[in-house]
Structures are given as C-alpha cells and as structure tokens.
Amino acid sequence: MVHTGFNPALVALSIGLAIFASYTALDLGARVRDSASGPRWPWVAGAALALGGGIWSMHFVGMLAFEMALHAAYDLGLTVLSLVIAIAVTGAGFAWVVRRRGDRAGILIAGPLMGLGIAGMHYTGMAALRLPGHLTYSLPIVGVSIVIAVTAATAALWLAFRQHGVWQKLVAACVMGFAVAGMHYCGMAAATVTATETASHAGMTVLEQQNLAVYVAGTTFLILFLAMLASSLDQQRVQQELQASEGRFRAAIEAVRGVLWTNDAAGRMVGEQPGWSAITGQSRAQYQGYGWADAVHPDDVKESVETWTETVKARRTYVHEHRVRSRDGTWRHYAIRAVPVLDARGAIREWVGVHTDITEQRMAEADLRESNEEIQRYAYIVSHDLRSPLVNVMGFTSELEATRAEMRTALQGHPEAERLDTDFGEALSFVKAAVNRMEALIAAILKLSREGRRHFTPEDLDMAAVLQALADAQRHQAEAAGAQVLIAHDLPGIVADRLAVEQIFGNLLDNAVKYLDPSRPGRITVTARSAGPRGICFSVADNGRGIAPRDHARVFELFRRSGLQDRPGEGIGLAHVKALVRSIGGRIEMRSTLGEGTTFDVTLPCRAAKAGLDPAERAPLAAE
Template structure:
C-alpha cells in the first residue's frame, strides 16, 4: 500500500474554489426564477458552468493536493468527459428545478440527478488518473460520498431558487462549498492505492510535485477568472435591474405628482413612521409631529375622528382604504383630499407596510358645491316661476268657464241675427282652443313642479333586492305588455344595491313602460332587464327592447324636457326620460342610450352599490421599487 497525504495549501484552495463557485451559481441560478426580463437559459447556462466547472476545478485541485509519493498523470479525454459531465448534469438539474419550481417533486428529481452527476464526475476524474499502481474502493465509503453529493446538490438547488439576501447567500455558498469538498475528500478516503514497484525516484517525485503545484495554480487561476467574469456579468445585470427599478420608481412618483397626489407610507400597524417628505410638504408637520397618529392633528377637527376610526378598521380588516377628508395646508388653509391606500405584502403574504396617496380634490369639490348651488337656484327658480304661472292660469281657466257659461246668453241675444250660427260656431271653437291651451300649460307647469320637487326630495336609502323589485315593476305593467303582445324578462340574481325604493321603481317603471309603448308591431316584443358590474362600487342595469329604435341624432335629445323622437303616435308629454335622468343623477349615477332604427334600444343605468370608505378587494403583493 502507498502512504498518502494532502498538501494543506491546495486543500484550502480547493475549498475556496468550491465556495466561490457555489456563490456564483446561487446568484446566477436565482435569476432564472427572479423578475429579470428576457430569456432564462443564459442564467441557467451560467449557473451550470459556474457550479459544474467550479466543482470539477475543486476536484482537480483536490486531486493535485493528494500526495502519494509516486508520479501521476491524467488521461485528457476522461478528464474532459468529467468536466462536460459536471456541467451538463448541473445544467439539467438547474433547468428542471427552474421549470418545475421549488416544489418537493422538482427537488426530489433535480437534487439526486445533480448529486449522481457530481459523483459520476468525481469517479470519472479518478479513473482519468494514471499511476504506476492499483486503485481500489471501499463500497461503504463510496456510498457515503454519493449520499453526501446527493444531499449537497439537493440543498444547493433548494437554496439557489429561494429569494434571499447577500448574507444568506454567502452562508449558503459556504455550506454548499464545504459539503462539495466533503464529498470529494470522502470519495478520496474510499480509494486505496497499491504501488506495483517500490523505490520511486525521489527526484522524479519532487519534479512531479512541483509540476502538480504549478498545474493547480493554473487551473485555479483559470477557474477564478471564469467565476469572476460570471460575477461581473451578474453585477452588471444587477446594476441594470437597479436602474430599471429607479426609473420605475421615478415614473411612479411623477405619476403621483401628475394627479396632484402625495405619496406616504405607514407601518404594518397603520402608524406613520420614517421620513414622509410628501406629507410634510403639504402640512408643514415635522417628523416628530406626524409620527404615529400625529398626522391626524393636520386633519380637520370635524373629519379627524372619523378618519382615524375608518383607518383603524381598514388596517384590522386588511382591506384597501378609500376615504376623504380635509387637511390643513402649510399656509393654514383647509384643502380636500381623496385617499387611497393598499397594503404592501412580504413574501409570506404578511403586511409589511401601507402605501397611500393623498390626491388634492379641492377644486373639484368647490366646483361641485357651485354646481349644487346653481342647481338648487334653478330648482327654486323653476318652482317659483311655475308656481307664479299657476295664478294667472287659474284666472284664465276661471274666465274661460265664465265665457262658456254665458255662451247660451250670447246665443239667445243673437237669436234671429243672420250671422248668429257662424258667431256661435267660432265662439265655441275659440273656447275649445283656449281650454286646450290651458290644459297643455297646466300639464307643463305640473311637469316643471315635479322635476323641481325631485331635486329637493329627501331619499330614504335601504338595501334593495333588485330582482324582486323589478319583477314587481314588470308585474304592475303586465296588462300593457299583454295588450302589446310583449314579454318582459327580468334576469335572475340581480345585484343588491342601497337606494330609495320609490325612486328606483320610478326609474325602471318609466324605462319598461317606454320599451312596451314603442315596440314594433310587426314582431313579438321582447323587453329584457339585465345587470353587470361597473367597477368595484357600481352596477350597470340595462333595459333592452327589440322595438322601433331611436335615430342617432335623437340619442342625446330624448333626455331633454318636453322633447320626443320619432313618430308622435303614442301619448306622452316628453318628461318621462327627463325625470328618469334627474333621478339617476340624484343618486350619483348616469344613464346612457344605445339604439338603432328598426333594431331596438338599450338604456343603461349605472347606480352605486352604496356608500363605503373601504373595499373588500383581495390583497395583492405590492412591493416597492426599493426591494
């Protein structure tokens, strides 16, 4: 038997190569599963070259560190095969886990595949060794070395595709490098060398030893160069990603500013912490003043308590926060802000912090207040005018009745007069015209009064089962539908909303009545009411018919007071759709029409589901650009 030993310097060098290679492979392989755009195969290839080449280099340097007192050479073809085997198997394992993910089944296949490949590389490299002696292995120790290789490879793959920081990656690389080196030296411990002839020339052995050291340095240098280039590529890519993240963050901040918004963050418990330059800029508060719940001191006293309660409830419920309040500006004025905040989650799905935006809507609220005041003035004016018009109209109606009463006296007075019959006829026609005009004016005044009252009407909001409510509206018009040969269909399971019951019945009663009234007699009438979601806070109800349709030029005019479209062969005064539009707008909704002559009409009414300060939206990870 040959007494063997190791060169401590080369052993240390082999372990360093293994650690460096493991770190490089962890960094490159992790990018194949990260958010880096572009193809992933370059990163898998780089990780395979780094890991496979590094393990092969560690094995080669470890073999050169092996001192057995007799000359050794290496078969070039087997040595290259061992290198290609390490790179190929490592690349295959990386690719498998990259495609299948971190699932146990993927690691269960990829880990043993890489481990067996590493072990195969080691023993192929051992077979490439040419020495003047015999080589034998201990099966039990060989099995231990293979087990170490499989375990180390599985751990390497598991660590490679996990997200971790630099220090975690460095610790993982040290563990992986030491494990790979342990596998190598365990495999070497399984080998027993027996010299065929004794008395090897000392001088020749010394030359071989010196040659081995030089070769080890060349291999290590080349390996470190390859790994350095790989790390340089990784560093450049990291710099590119960082620049993209910075650009993305800059775009995000510019977008916030474009909508006159102020960005702020709170911790997971909902407390304002850290530097908040945006909040400080609008309020003038210092960090000491706004930290925790100090920000509420800048909120209007009438809004502060409601804001804190709504915010605390949202934090407890882990929902998206939507609210509105007034904030004291740096100059002491109060401005209106709309707030929206979402939770930013960590990898475990836990709330890391809250990211919110305050958007200045002062001008919008002032414009809305002016518009409301103008509408109220118009409504008051319409009420006053219509009320005052009724007084002279009553007089006209009274005197018309008086004239009608004296018609017999006039007829008697003109008895025998040659023009008596003509005068009586013209007198009657004039009275008829006056009465028709008075009745028409009475109807118009009543319509104006009705619309003005709707503007001042107080609504009683309640939760409405729209399916049951609209079926009741349709049942009330069943007689008209049967007379017109029409079928009214209400879709099942319509969404619930919160609104005034009577107003909603008036809206859809008018729409269904119009649909029945203006059906095409040449085909069976079909009226259908359906609904769809209109964003997280609204519902769009559609009343569709297959009637005569509305000309495109009249789509906007049908909502005007006293305006009608198409043939005037149906009774009506042109106030129904104007009334509907007024009611819909009073709910904060909108109404639209889509129609084609000869095909039919669809009226779409969008109504809010109900008032809320927070929405039950699913939590989604919203990492910041600084991650």
Template structure:
C-alpha cells in the first residue's frame, strides 16, 4: 500500500550519480550538441549500461548508436594517455580509434549486427600514446546492449578490457628462466630424468641420460619398454616401491648391464642414484624424479685401491695404520712399514723432515707451519692433508699426535698416526654439492623461501623472511614471525600451522603479511617437510607467494557478476509485474466493454417499459385502485433495474459524469448524517479530516455514492456492529511507492476503514470484478465495488484495498489533485 505522507517519499537515485572524474564529466557534458540528447531521454538499456560502467572498478567502455559514440569509466581512463583523454569522450569510435579501426571495427560491427559477442585474448594493438604509436597487448570482450528501438535490437556495445603488457613481460621472463633451467637440466653432468605415473613413463630426460640409455625414442615410453633389462636387474621393483610408499630410495653402486646386441658382451655400468617421489599440491604421488651418477670408472678404481690396500695390510699386518715418532726438535726418527708401503718413501728420504715431501704441494706449507708451531708449543698436533701414495695419487688423511713426555714431564716429542679419510672427504664434497643444488633450486623459486625447525619454529638466519617483513632474527625466532601476520589472520595461521606440524603433512594456507614498508599484502603459503631416511622430519621448507593482485582481480570480477545478476533479477521481477497488470487491465477492459454494451441495450428497453407504464397510468381510470397498484409495482421494478444499469455503466466507465471542483472535507461532513442513518446505531463513525487538503475535480454525486457504497459494504462486513473510520490526506506517489493500480502524481486520498471480519487473499483479489459477491443470492449484485472502481478510474484516479481475515478492511481512493 502506498505511503500517504509526502515526507516519506524517497528520491530515486540518478543513474549518473557517483564520485570520480568520469561521473562528473557525464553530468557536466553538453549533451545538447550530441545525437544522444539529454541523459533523461536515453533508452533504458543505455542508462543501465552507463550505471554499471560508472560503478565498477574494472576498465569498461561503451560504443553507442549508429556512429558508435565512445564512453568509458575512471578505470578505463587510467589506461589512456593525454592524447586520448578527454578528446575521445563522446566521439565516434572510428574517429577515436582510427589507428586500430581496421582491427576492432569489424568486431564492433559484428556485435551491432546482432551476430553475437566477441572475446579476444592477448590481442596486439598499436595504441596512439605520448610519443607516437606504442605496442600493447589487450584481453577484451564486446557484448550487445539491447534496445528494441534500434536496428537488430542492438543499441550499443558493452566492453570490458585488461591491458596485458606487464603480465606478458612477466610471462616472457618466466619462459626465459624456464628455458635456462631446461638447458641447465639438459647440460647437467649427472643422469637426470622424470617418470610419470605408475607405469613409469619417461617425461623428461637430460643429455647424460640419453647417452647412457642410447634410446632415441625414450620420451613417452615406459621404463619396461625403454630398458627391458631394468626389470631383471631390480630397477622396476625399486620404482614400484618408491611410487607406492612415497619414500625415496638411494642406491649405491647398483649394477645395470645393457644388451647392446650384435653379439657384444653386456655393457656394464655401476650407478649411484636417488629415486624421489614427485608429489603434487594435493599430496598425491604423480611420478618419480631420478638423479644418478655413473660411478663405473671410480668403482673400478676404488676396487683396485681396495685390493692394493688389502695387499698392503696383509704385508703390514702388525700395524693397521701408519705410525710415526719424533724427537723434541721435531725430527722424525721412526715410521712403520705401513708408511713406506703407502707412500713409497724409503727411510733415507722420509726420516727427519722428509715425510713432508709426501704431502700435496699445495698442503705442504700449511702442514709444515702447523707442525712446527705445535712442536714448539709442545701441544697436541692434528691436521688434515692430501698424502701422496706410492702410485703418485693423493688421498686425504688425518694426521694426529699427542706429546710424549718423560716421568718428569719433559717433552720428548710426538707419537702419532696417519689415518686415510679420503672417503669421508668425498662424502662431505657430495653433501656440499647437494646443498649447492638445493640453494640453486631455492633461488629459482618465485616467492620468499624460508625454513623452520622440525617442531615448526623459525630458527637460524632467514634472509628471505627478513627481506620481506623487515623483522630481525631475534624478532622472528620461534613463533615471533606471527607478529608480521595480520592480527585478523594470525590465530587461524598458527592453528593451521600447528595442525600441519602435528600431522606431518604439507601446509597450504593464505594470509596477509606486513611488508618491510608497512603495506599489507595477501600471500599464498606452502610448506613441505624434509624427511630423513627413516621418515623423520629434519626441517620444513616453505615459500610465500604474493597473490594480492590476483585476489583483487577475482573480487572485482565477482562483484561485477553480482551486480549483473541483481540487475537481471530486478528486470525480470519488474517485467512480471507489468505483464500481470497488463493482463488484469485487458481483462477488466473486456468485461467493461461487455457490461457497457449490455447496460446500454438494457437501458433502452427499460425506457420503453417506463414509458409504457406512464401511458397506462394516464389512460386507465383512476377509479380502479387495483390496476394503479400493479402499475406502481411495475414502475418500481423498472426504476431498480435502471439503478442496476447505472452501476453497470459506472463499472464500464461509460456513465455520464458531471465533474466539479470539490472540497473533500466539506463533502464528507455533509454525508455524516446520511451515513449515520444508513448504517444504523450499531456502527460508530470516526472522521479524521486533515486540514489543507488539496482540491480535486470529480462528480460530487458519484463520489457521495462511492463513499456510501463503501460504508454499506463495511456495515455488512461488521454485521451491523463496529467502528467505521473515514480519513483524508494528501499524497505524492513516485518510485518505490507506486503500485499497479495508481500512477505517479499528486493525489487527494480518502481512506474508509472498518474493523470487520476482513477477507481471504483469494477473495480480496476479486473484489473489483463485476458480479462477484460473497453475499447470499438475492442480497447483492456484485457491482458495488466494481462501480466504485469504474468511477475512480473514469475520474483519472486509482483505488487500493488492504484486508486480512479478522483484522478488517481498508479501501483507499486516490483522486487527482487539481491546481488552485
């Protein structure tokens, strides 16, 4: 029901409202010189599109009308140079974008022709900017803006775009880096390959792998197809185990013999390798990565050395290590047989200081200085150096000695031993190589890399985290790093992190982090546990990746979709309301035409009947009272029938009206006594007549009949006992206050309210239909409210009814205001 207080009317929001340069430009633009005319006269489709464009943060533009006039929002303006903005605003597209019209013109015409929409991704377009044409890449879409009055029902084109120059440059850099990594992978000195799936199908393989396997069609084949020998020699079983368990396998000196054919002996190789599972983001094993080294030659050399050492040990079984003794002045006076066997020296050139000649030339100065200083200080001596063996090769040894003293504590020299530690040095070298490889892999990751302890606490130096947040080691140590996480995200982050640590699973999370410059940025976080051979966690390696722009773009797209969906829903709802009102209006018009025709024909017949009765009354003798009584009965019936035809004509809006200027409050005051007489003593009448009521022009007699009709209906609804209220007011209807039965405008309102039994919704929906009544047969024609409805509509007004069972009924008559 419409509001009746003018102060409650809400102003309609203008579609050009908004802040920013472009809404202001739209409002201040001189549209009188434009083919579009003033904005208030624009088609609904254009107004809706402009409203969406001005309220979205995504770059949006519109081409409208036969000349494709160009309009855009603030986000799109930011992509334009001073050469374009504001010069192209409101200009034809072919003029505004002359330099690329050959590219975009056919696409725009395609949409205007009603052929569909356009999508272009990474399209190269030379745009005119400061300094001339500049190369740029764009992703954009063109969609039709519907307009029933336009050719092909398309009034314009709605465009959404994104400039891709910066993103494409990033993608090129990533591509170049990937190419570099592929070259490094291919040029790696060791054997490397990646197998995909449970059948172990080769996906990647470097040059060393190809040279070892000698299979030109390796990529795409399974291990069993490419290396049939691998199954019998245990490799396939190892691959199956790693894929099934997810545990890496480290192989040492594993034999692999290839059948090269042609009657040749098997090509035998020994490999040190690692089979490591490839795990995706969901924690699923998708393949196996292998890194191996062909140690065939080193194995053969090692076997030869071992055999030689065994021979030496058998000859020098009295001492498993080299033993030496010195005098207090540092001169060596004894070397056991093992020394001479290992170094090839003889006593003549080894004793004294000659044993230093067996050290590597690069190590000799350092070892000499350390020995002389230790001997002079009489302190223990311990050092490592490369010792030249008898065959001229060098091995790392540990040379250590303790001071030899007499019973009186006098320094007598040293007793020392030399132990071969070359294998340990080789292991350390491999560990260093592995660490260097890991650091190189970390450097290739796009994001901030950090490590945490097995318990999930940040320890040691973390240069990546320090560079990102500006925190110092004493600040981020333990769980201090959470101070750089947004307060709203910190609790959830700690909970998720501790759950991942307890469950020993990959940690995937997203939160905001304060950078060193104080800006909050959105980061995607991923951390993986590093396991030892027994499956225990050594430490966690994690990476923070900045996703701020990506999340902002997703949010903007969702907001745009929400706006579009809401707009579509609103338009569907409004269209259904209009269609329902149209159907009801057509129905009532048809009934009105039918009723009016019947009423006119019936009125003509009644005129003949009443005329006949008048003639009979004059011609018949007045001496016969019985005849005159029958004539009176016939005339009374004819008059009632004439009243029925008047009501039918009123419903059909065909009754003759005599409109006049009416003061509503005075008319109602004059009706009080008639209403009291007509309604009876059981009905109390309250009149609330507001001062300052606007004048209106209606037929006063018909208005009195309408009010009386409503009062009688109210009396019947209250069963003769209750309260009837008549109110008057002024109302201005607009926007959301409008209903299906009343148009926008200024009205004088008469509200007739009772506290009777009210109506069910299905009855309320039919009360204005002709001949519809809830009264018993013979007690109502069903034209009372239809007559009121017809009179009000014929007077240019409207009528509304509100009723609920048990809560009474209120009927509002809206009569148009007239000027004073």
C-alpha cells in the first residue's frame, strides 16, 4: 500500500475550475434558450466545450493534486480520449435538451446519459495514469461517484434551461461545481494504489506531471478565451438588436409626431431630454425637476401638475392633454401618455412618456364644430322661414273652404254647378296634401337640426327590460301583421340616455313590423354580442321583404325610401336613428337580402361616450 494525500492549493484550484466551467456553461446554455432566432448550434458547442473541457481540466488538476511516493505519468492517447468523451457527451446532452425545448422528459433522458459519460471521462482519465503500481477500486464508492455524476449532469441541464439572473446563476454554478468536484474526489477515494518494483511504459507515449500541468493550463485558458469571445460576440449582437429596436422606436415616435421624454421614479424630469428641449427651447437647467411646467400654458399648468402628481403616487398610466409653448412662442396642443417602467422587484425605475402634437386635429375639430353649428342654425332658420308662408297658405286654404260653400249656394241650379264644385274640391285637396307634406318635411328638418344641440342624460339601462317594453308597445301592430317579436333575456346592460335608446330601437322595431313579408309568418329578434372591451352590438333582425343591394347605401339618407312604397312614411326614420346613434357614441350598420330579411347592427358603448353627453365638449384624444 502506498501512502497518498492531496495538495490543498491544487484541490482548491480544481474546485474553482469546476465552478468557473459550470458558470460559463450555464451562461452559454441561457443563450441557447434565449436565441429565438438564428442558429443555436454555436451556443450548444460553446456550452459543451465549456462544461466538458472544464470538467476535464478539473479532473486532471485534481490528479495533479494527488500526492503519492511514486513517479506518475499519463498515457497521451487515453488522456485525449477522456477530453473527447467529456466534450462529446456534454454536447450530446445539450443538443438533445435543445431539441426537446428544455422539457422535463428531455432533461431526465439527457442528464443520466451525460452523467454516465462524465463518469466514463473520469475513469478513462484514471486509466491513463501510469505509475509503478496497481490501481484497484471499491465498487460501492464507484457507484456513489456515478450517482453524483448523474445528479450533477441532470442539475446542470435543468439549471441551464431555466430563467435566472446573475446571482441565481452564480449560486447554481457553485452548487454544480462542488457536485462535480465531489464526484471526482469520490472516484479518487474509490481507488487504492499498490506499489510494485517497476513500471513499464513500453510502446506508449506518456505525459510527465509537468507537461500535463502545462496542457491542463492551456485547456483552461482556451476555455476562458472561448467563453469571453462568445460573450463578446453575443454582446455585440444584443447591442445591435438594441440599437435597431431603439431606432424603430424613435422612428415610430416621429411617425406619430411625438416627443419622447423620461422622468425619474418620483416624477421629476432629469438628465438630457433632447425631445422636450427641441419643442420648448428649454435648457436642461430650465426643465430639470418640475421646471418643465413653466412651458405649459398658464390655464393648464395647475391641472397638469396635480394630475401628474396623483398619477405618480397611484403608479398608473398617465393620460392627459395640455398646451405647450413652442420654441417660437406659439401654443400647441399635445396629447400625453406616460407609463411607469418597473425593475425586477416591481418598484418604479423611471417614467417614459410621449407628447403627441394634435394641434392641427384640434383646429380641424373646432372648424368642424363651427361648420356643424352653422349648418344647424341655417337649417333652423330656413325651416322657420319656410313655415311662415306655409301658415299663410294653410290659412287661405281654410278661407277657400268657406268660399266653396258660398259658391255652391250661389250656383245652385246652374248646370255646371256640380262639376265646378267637384273640381274646386279636388284642387283644394291637392293643396292641403301638399301643405301637409311640406309641414312634415319642415318638422323633420327642425327635428334633425335640434339633435345636434340635444343634451343626453346617461343612466344604467336594463336593455332586456327596455326593449321588451318597446316590443309590448308594438304588440298590437305585430299581432295584426301576424308576427312575433322575440327579445333575448340575456341582453347586457349599458349606460346611455334612455329616451335616445328608446327612439333608436322603437324606430327599428316599427320598421321591421311595417315591412314584413305578408306571404310568411313574421319573426323579429333582438340579440346582442360583445363588440370589444368597451362596446355591445345589438342586432334587430327580421325575415321581411329585405332591401335590394342597390339601395343599401341610401337607406340612411334623409327623405330617401326604397322598395315598394305601400306604407306611409317620409323617409326620415332611419336618418333620425343614425343621427341619434352617432350622438351617443355608437354606430349602425345594415345587412339585408332581398326577399329574405334585414338585420340592423347597432353598436353602443358600455359606458356613455363623453362626446355624446355634450356635443359642445370635445373628447380628449388622450383618453385611455
């Protein structure tokens, strides 16, 4: 038996190598996992070289740390073979797990295979040892070392394909490094050296201890160099992607005529803000902290600062609108949206916001409102002025009615008296019908012009109850037409003006009943479906006459009617419905097939639209 021991310094170095190799492999393995685009094999090869070569280096540094009173050398062929085994089995394990996308089954298959390969590397390296003596092994301890190798390899693959930061990665590398070192020194503990008188190295190339140390050192430095090179290349790739992403982001901001700015966690503007400086002309010293508020319009500054302060405290998205003084001294309207950027702990790191110039849009809206108001006033004035002579015509018609009676008395007995009375009466009926029609048209124009100035009062509406009440009001007409009106019981509620909603659906139900096909039983249904997170689409469908495709675009036009004109009407109902729907923030569409039926889809907001509550107010563009 030969007395043996270990050099503590080299033992510590071997453990350090195992930890370093483990960390490098984990880092490269993470890049394998994160490379969603591009080839993955370079990172697989790098991870295999780092872990396999690192374990090999650790093994032979551990062998150099093994001290005994015998001259030791190493067979070159077996030494190289042990390195090849380490890299090959490690690469195969990483490749298999990558192919299986890091799932548990793939790791449980590749881990044990990799562990057996690493154990094979260790005992191949032990077999390369040449000394004047014999090596024997304790099989139970060998089994323990293999178990440690399998466990370490499985843990290495599992950790390499998990999400983790630098500190977690370092802790994992330490755990795995100590496990690999434990496997090695457990395998060394299984070996017993018995001295003999001579050692024969005939016919083989051997490495002396000093040469082995040089080769191990070279391998270690090669691993370090390749790891640094891989990290450097990947860092360049990441930097290029970041630059490209930043360029796209800035281009997107410019495309929407926006200005990007950042504030610290407390909501103060700090650092260089070239975008803000470009639009306001403020220097860094002027806009620092809350100095940016000096560029906000005096009428808007108080609300802007207060809402910003409240948003920062509440940690929510900031949405606002105000006027900002430009570099040339003019005031421009900006819509603002800012979001908090959180760190890994969930704390606010900074605020990133965008000012979007909406001056032209607000000016266009003001011009449009002024034009609409002018049109409404003009319609009102014209309708009012037309009604005055119409009243005179109606008055003179009444006088002619009285004159007709006098003429009948005066012409009594005249042979043409009956004919003249009939002609006179027919002419009067034509005049009265024309006057009544003109009165209805003027009333319709006045009604539509008033809708633009109408104020709505939103309230919670149980749509099933509201529409059922409308259907009950139409029951007599529906029964007379032999029709059923079916209202779904699960209609969602909305917040809107009750009268406007009743007028919209009352008109649609009335039209559906009015234009049913007499050749088949009528069926009218009202259903609803979701139209996004903020809207509900109510559908009024019938199996009536339907509307010809050529008339689809004209049904909402004022005074326009389509199809057979056998029902009374002036062609203002659907125009009125469309005006009401738009006034409360919704939209209406129609689908119809001639001879089969018609469906009107009315999409209304779940909550009352601000623009519909008061047409004089504009809805902020920066609304969430």
